[in-house]
Amino acid sequence: MNGTNKDRQDLDAAINAMRNDQPTDEQVNSATGRLWQKMQSAEVEAPEIIHGCEDVVRLLPAYANRALSGQRMLLVEAHLRDCVSCRRKAEGRESAQVLKWAPVESAKTSAAWPRWALAAAVVIFAVLGFYVNNAYFAVPAGARGTLQSLEGTAFLVTPNGDRVVTAGQVLNEGDVLRTASDSHAYVRLSDGSLVEVRERSELAVKARGRDTTIALDRGAVIIQAAKRDSGHLYVKTPDSRVAVTGTVFSVNAGVKGTRVFVVEGAVEVQHGGSDDLLHAGDQVATGENMANVSAASELAWSKDLSKHLELLAQFKQLEKKLEQVTLPAPRYESRLLGRMPADAVIYASLPNAGQALEDANRIFQDQIEQSAALREWFTHGDAHAAAKMNETIAKIRALSDYLGNEVVVVGFGGPESGMAIVAEVERPGLREFLQSQFKSSDGQPDMLVIDEAQLGTVPAGYRGLIALIRQNEVVFSGNHGNALAKVNAQLNSSAAGLDKTAFGQRLLEAYNRGAGFVFAADLKTLIAEKKARHVKQGRPQVAMARTGLENMRYLVLEHRELNQVPENRMVLDFAGQRYGVPSWLAAPAPMGSLEFVSRNASVAIALLAKDPQAIMTDIFSMGGNPAKQQAHLAEAESKLRLRIREDLAAHFGGDIVFALDGPVLPMPSWKLVIEVHDAARLQASLETLVGSFNQEAQQHGKPGLDLKAEDVNGQRYYTLQPRSTKAKPFYYTYSAGYMIAGPDRATVMNTLRVRATGDSLARSGEFKALLPKDENANYSVIAYQNLAPILQPLTSVVNGQQAKVLQELAADSRPSVICGWGRENQIEAITNSRFIGFDWLALTSLFSKGTTNRQTP
Numbered sequence: 026m027n028g029t030n031k032d033r034q035d036l037d038a039a040i041n042a043m044r045n046d047q048p049t050d051e052q053v054n055s056a057t058g059r060l061w062q063k064m065q066s067a068e069v070e071a072p073e074i075i076h077g078c079e080d081v082v083r084l085l086p087a088y089a090n091r092a093l094s095g096q097r098m099l100l101v102e103a104h105l106r107d108c109v110s111c112r113r114k115a116e117g118r119e120s121a122q123v124l125k126w127a128p129v130e131s132a133k134t135s136a137a138w139p140r141w142a143l144a145a146a147v148v149i150f151a152v153l154g155f156y157v158n159n160a161y162f163a164v165p166a167g168a169r170g171t172l173q174s175l176e177g178t179a180f181l182v183t184p185n186g187d188r189v190v191t192a193g194q195v196l197n198e199g200d201v202l203r204t205a206s207d208s209h210a211y212v213r214l215s216d217g218s219l220v221e222v223r224e225r226s227e228l229a230v231k232a233r234g235r236d237t238t239i240a241l242d243r244g245a246v247i248i249q250a251a252k253r254d255s256g257h258l259y260v261k262t263p264d265s266r267v268a269v270t271g272t273v274f275s276v277n278a279g280v281k282g283t284r285v286f287v288v289e290g291a292v293e294v295q296h297g298g299s300d301d302l303l304h305a306g307d308q309v310a311t312g313e314n315m316a317n318v319s320a321a322s323e324l325a326w327s328k329d330l331s332k333h334l335e336l337l338a339q340f341k342q343l344e345k346k347l348e349q350v351t352l353p354a355p356r357y358e359s360r361l362l363g364r365m366p367a368d369a370v371i372y373a374s375l376p377n378a379g380q381a382l383e384d385a386n387r388i389f390q391d392q393i394e395q396s397a398a399l400r401e402w403f404t405h406g407d408a409h410a411a412a413k414m415n416e417t418i419a420k421i422r423a424l425s426d427y428l429g430n431e432v433v434v435v436g437f438g439g440p441e442s443g444m445a446i447v448a449e450v451e452r453p454g455l456r457e458f459l460q461s462q463f464k465s466s467d468g469q470p471d472m473l474v475i476d477e478a479q480l481g482t483v484p485a486g487y488r489g490l491i492a493l494i495r496q497n498e499v500v501f502s503g504n505h506g507n508a509l510a511k512v513n514a515q516l517n518s519s520a521a522g523l524d525k526t527a528f529g530q531r532l533l534e535a536y537n538r539g540a541g542f543v544f545a546a547d548l549k550t551l552i553a554e555k556k557a558r559h560v561k562q563g564r565p566q567v568a569m570a571r572t573g574l575e576n577m578r579y580l581v582l583e584h585r586e587l588n589q590v591p592e593n594r595m596v597l598d599f600a601g602q603r604y605g606v607p608s609w610l611a612a613p614a615p616m617g618s619l620e621f622v623s624r625n626a627s628v629a630i631a632l633l634a635k636d637p638q639a640i641m642t643d644i645f646s647m648g649g650n651p652a653k654q655q656a657h658l659a660e661a662e663s664k665l666r667l668r669i670r671e672d673l674a675a676h677f678g679g680d681i682v683f684a685l686d687g688p689v690l691p692m693p694s695w696k697l698v699i700e701v702h703d704a705a706r707l708q709a710s711l712e713t714l715v716g717s718f719n720q721e722a723q724q725h726g727k728p729g730l731d732l733k734a735e736d737v738n739g740q741r742y743y744t745l746q747p748r749s750t751k752a753k754p755f756y757y758t759y760s761a762g763y764m765i766a767g768p769d770r771a772t773v774m775n776t777l778r779v780r781a782t783g784d785s786l787a788r789s790g791e792f793k794a795l796l797p798k799d800e801n802a803n804y805s806v807i808a809y810q811n812l813a814p815i816l817q818p819l820t821s822v823v824n825g826q827q828a829k830v831l832q833e834l835a836a837d838s839r840p841s842v843i844c845g846w847g848r849e850n851q852i853e854a855i856t857n858s859r860f861i862g863f864d865w866l867a868l869t870s871l872f873s874k875g876t877t878n879r880q881t882p
Contacts, residue, residue: 169230177208217251265296282312355539371436379425443508541585573605610847618682619787634679676707704759811840
């Protein structure tokens with residue numbers, strides 16, 4: 026918005042007045058005193074530098090609501106005056122009145138700042154923003170991509186109108202490409218990534234430093250991201266950001282929100298304050314009412330649909346074959362743990378698995394030969410990719426013959442931060458082997474190989490891998506001379522090592538159980554270091570402390586295999602009694618809720634939580650301002666006409682189970698069972714809650730809820746039905762001290778029957794056989810899956826590649842369970858199955874809304 030001439034005249038007059046206004050000494054001293062008082066008494070919000078257009082657009086909603094501080098309001102206004110693109114977005118988003126160039130008062134300041142101080146702030150932030158933008162977010166030269174192929178019509182969107190383009194069109198920084206209806210395109214990015222573009226899609230490609238960003242305003246893309254040595258590929262939609270380094274995934278930005286689906290690899294998705302890590306077959310949607318879809322449904326428009334679906338099946342087959350690789354036997358002692366520096370904060374122990382790695386590579390290479398889709402994914406057009414991988418594996422396999430049975434990784438924090446890899450040397454000739462094998466194509470060494478006498482001669486600016494050859498050990502480190510020297514000094518010292526510390530004692534427990542792969546972190550030290558950095562930066566630390574997460578001490582992750590049976594264990598220690606969020610997991614005890622889950626359930630997650638009233642108290646105390654939180658609570662309770670803790674939370678217990686238990690078509694038979702202390706009083710509170718909700722809904726012209734009760738065979742059932750025509754009803758009843766809820770009355774009635782007949786999962790011999798062999802009689806949480814019974818019915822409503830994948834999953838699926846328990850100062854979890862397998866991921870990708878709808882009467 027350009028503003029009227031009078032607006033600009035007023036602005037110029039205000040600026041001239043600010044320039045000519047010279048404060049008196051009394052005014053300066055008074056302002057300084059007020060500012061010092063505010064700095065002492067107020068919580069200081071860490072300043073956020075506005076780097077450019079993306080940050081400004083993100084702040085527009087808060088700017089429109091006048092929720093920004095005075096400094097940020099001024100910065101946003103200054104940017105909008107100069108940037109036509111952002112000003113157009115602001116005009117489309119807000120009214121003319123909101124964006125008028127008027128003086129803004131800070132929402133956090135009771136007294137107005139001196140006008141000269143505001144002017145100085147604008148200048149300082151403008152100079153700082155200019156410096157950061159140019160020094161750290163430089164726009165690289167060159168094109169961003171090329172329209173590689175096109176079917177139909179595509180346009181280059183410009184301020185002067187749309188221009189039709191053809192294959193071969195170069196896309197420069199910020200160019201907007203739009204595909205028309207019934208059109209399809211491929212765009213090759215400058216980093217080598219291939220972007221498949223659906224009809225009616227609009228995107229632009231930008232670059233900052235080593236990062237590339239695809240700004241997808243609407244439509245869908247499937248991206249085969251190139252492998253990168255540095256930087257990331259980002260995809261930004263109006264409500265999410267996806268970050269990858271090299272993988273295959275799709276992004277679909279629609280009216281209801283954004284859906285991200287992963288075909289291969291892993292991607293990180295940030296949306297709505299959450300951060301999800303997705304793997305092959307996973308998907309996430311930003312819209313609350315966006316259901317999961319199948320791989321075939323989400324990728325149906327792609328010219329490479331069959332290839333993407335085959336990749337999903339190939340990864341499943343590959344995982345099954347890799348499970349047959351024999352890993353080294355567990356280690357029950359370590360000759361290296363006690364010789365590592367006592368101040369290590371990261372410790373990992375790996376077996377010398379050179380032979381297992383060679384076996385796994387042979388399986389992988391055989392699978393590549395059998396599958397064109399897998400081969401294309403792996404090589405990315407490089408005919409020598411397989412040979413290069415074989416060469417690398419061969420070198421690692423040969424290197425393993427020189428080393429002992431254990432390889433240790435240690436990391437350090439603080440000013441001497443860095444990582445080092447340590448192993449014992451079992452045979453002579455390692456130095457010559459490293460010098461001969463690790464050379465680049467030009468004959469120069471890829472690795473600097475030295476002995477102890479040469480440790481001090483490493484050039485200060487050296488940025489490569491260093492191998493320190495000792496008489497009985499070898500130490501590898503990259504760009505971390507401090508870590509290398511620290512480990513070397515400890516190996517030569519008689520001082521106490523890591524095993525004498527409390528952290529080391531936790532590691533010894535892992536070795537006593539038999540160490541396969543071990544990873545451990547001294548969270549207490551890492552959190553303290555991070556807190557110190559935040560305090561130095563002026564960032565508040567109250568929220569972290571109130572959650573109880575600051576009390577974490579050590580994390581130890583273990584994986585071992587005995588007789589081809591895996592065991593995975595997690596131990597999380599706390600410095601004292603658990604409080605806050607970690608304390609919500611109760612101590613082990615019998616789980617009555619499991620009695621309502623049948624032995625034929627496909628998924629069941631049961632847990633014991635501490636008193637719900639105490640949990641609500643924790644939640645209300647985590648806010649930054651307790652008085653404000655209490656005021657908000659009082660306001661909410663006034664509208665609801667009940668007390669949340671006393672009238673709702675107090676009537677619930679902590680024994681809860683959620684299960685998928687029954688047919689999956691036409692609608693999944695889910696059930697929720699939760700312990701209840703006083704069903705009559707709880708029901709009265711729920712009726713009050715529904716009445717209050719309906720009153721609020723009526724005031725805002727929105728549909729409310731209908732709560733009905735009906736007696737059947739002496740049992741009272743309740744139906745909660747949203748008045749919206751598309752919303753599904755919610756059925757529940759009370760029995761034996763529990764509330765039982767489900768999608769229909771039949772599911773609820775069947776749940777009661779399961780408990781009455783004793784035909785439950787809790788009493789199943791097959792289920793109990795899956796539980797770990799340990800000293801526990803009970804657990805705090807149990808997560809169970811047996812997907813085979815629900816996979817086979819799904820094959821009747823799909824065809825082609827989908828049916829093939831489902832059949833393979835059904836044939837290979839095995840039940841598995843994870844058990845966890847909470848103690849006073851510890852949380853531990855264990856599973857004796859490959860629970861993170863492809864079964865879950867593939868099912869997620871194939872369970873589609875479209876399939877369900879086709880079977881719904």
